[in-house]
Amino acid sequence: MNSELLIKNGHVIDPANGIDKKCDVLIVDEKIAAVGEIEKSAQKVIDAAGKLVTPGLIDIHVHFREPGDEEEETIASGSAAAVAAGFTSVVCMPNTNPPIENETDVEYVHRKARQARKTHVYVMGAITKQRAGVELAEMGFMAEAGAVGFTDDGNGVQDPSVMLRALKYVAMFDVVTAQHCQDDSFAGNGVMNAGYYSTILGLPGADTLAEEAMLWRDVQLVKKTNVRYHAQHISTAGSVELIRAAKKDSLPITCEVTPHHLLLTEECCAEYDTNYKVNPPLRSAKDIEALKQAIAEGLVDALVSDHAPHLQSEKELEFLAAPFGIASLECALGLYVKVLLEPGILNWPALIRLMTEKPAKIIGVDKGTLGVGRQGDVTIIDPDAEYKIDVKKFRSKSRNCPYHGWTVKGRVEKTIVGGEIRFSAGD
């Protein structure tokens, strides 16, 4: 007996196949079976009139903290948060405790995700052992276990020769190498952007140079190796320039941005509210403009959350002592609607493309479209429904979210993973 799910009357947006119109989507046995005007009925029918029907959203930068910091987040709680936010696939970063640095670690994350049975959970492994930037981690075994990329996220790989070696080595496996661009000798002990506000607040600042110097260096390494490279959470106007030049040279370089680097400036730190302490730090209005321009030009390949959950007790410290990070998975779509769609920087198909097809390509998974035969991952969005972001309603275990109380549009109505409804609004 086949299981069938028919989504009727929705406005289907599937950028990979150029679909942007009212039609139906049929999923049979976990796979997309048909997209178009479908006359026949099915065992299960969802009426999506007035809603957008898109490929399941993909967030290639989240921190689910497991193993090691399960009090902040677990793969189960993070997965529940993900489907509630419309994400049918996420990519966990390896800066757990211990870090994800061998095949057993990768398999552990996959097993926990299967048990949670919410969203697809992928994982990037560490580039170097203990993310210490010295010795290469077992990237081959991790790739075989299903790691979709490598990064020492939280740290940049400082030693240029180690990074060069990593890129050369990873070329064997056709898996992307990602970088948290931060040259520590420039970043120092900075806890916010270096500028007027760090000066008057008396806090150590991290200069934009810290990000740009490493990105510049990595561009040279990619020129040398021609290996796929992904710049994580770029945040400065200078980084945009480097990406623009690299893309002009047709280098295999992609990049991502976060909501906070588009919505919040360093000025937000003025009251020492640690919910605004994030790395890379919040920058200036000029940097925000450059990032928006980059998105408008098509220079940015993925919109991510960089969901970084922390306990209230950890954030209830002096700004200097509190950990970096913003928990934003559950409001990411609404924030992107606010900052990119409403001002007309992107339309819906372009926005969805940066949250589905393009990130899927970066991590090399067969997802992010509604093509027939693809996995039945679908997100149904009410584009006009407004809601107030309320951290108390988060499925995430953490509440470190500066957007609490903001009103945004674009509510996730249903999240379907492999043909199964894993989230319905109001549940």
Added chain:
Amino acid sequence: MALIRKSKQFKWRRKHLLGLRELSVEEITYILDTAKGFEQISTRSVKKAPPLRGKVVVNLFFEDSTRTRNSFALAASRLSADIIEFTQKASSVSKGETLLDTARNLEAMGIDIVVIRHNAGGAPKFLSRNINACVVNAGDGFCEHPTQGLLDVYTIRKIKGTLEGLKIAIVGDIAHSRVARSDMWAMTKLGAEVIFVGPPTLMPTQLSRLPVSVSYSLDEVIEKVDVINMLRIQFERLGGNPFPSIREYSHYFGLTVERMKRAKPDILVMHPGPINRGLEMESEVADGERSVILEQVTNGLAVRMAVLFLVNQAAAQGD
């Protein structure tokens, strides 16, 4: 209270003193005027007044300090408060207790005023949001040291009559100096022109947005200024190697007898202490006739009495 000269229509409302950036000219002037009233207590045979009788002040110091700590302790005692001394070593901070828990525990003992020094910029503000006691900033990271800024302008005003139109040089490690920041806010609000002097490697970022000018040449500045405030080189805060050697630093930025010959005859020489003699300043200058370094210390007591008095009064009236 008879000691206090009342400004017309002005009422002090702050129960915390966190920094001078947020204070108005009127507020700064009011503190200075209040301090003037307290100055005479120290010259009486019975050096005590009753306004903080029955109140408890805690000196919550997470960084080393001699003069600021003692000055606050003495100020509190002259106002008849009880004082608890808290140091990082003697507390459970080393056992991993957070700043907030430490402060809440102290508050549970009935503290009225917390005088805090901490290595994190914003720590006093963070405390003020989370506890009911009054919070007085005794230096937070390299953000502010408001009572030092106040005693500096108090000292200048006392001798020069006003700060309006004065040119003031602040020399040294501006980047890591909370004194430079508090001085800048207070002095410019009161009408002085402030020049930051030091090597570019010891200047903070985006100075262009601050109400100061910058010079890398003490020789150019020395002739023009009415007041010169020599900051201490804070070896404990310097990262890396911001200048090649102490010898070279002293050569360009030390206040020497030679340089003093080119200064205005009525220049005031200040230093927040403790002095590295022979480094930022030669001993002959530190002890010379233009030096007001010890007056600063004396005036600090009156200023801190005024601050403790005012925040306590605001707390009593506010609740």
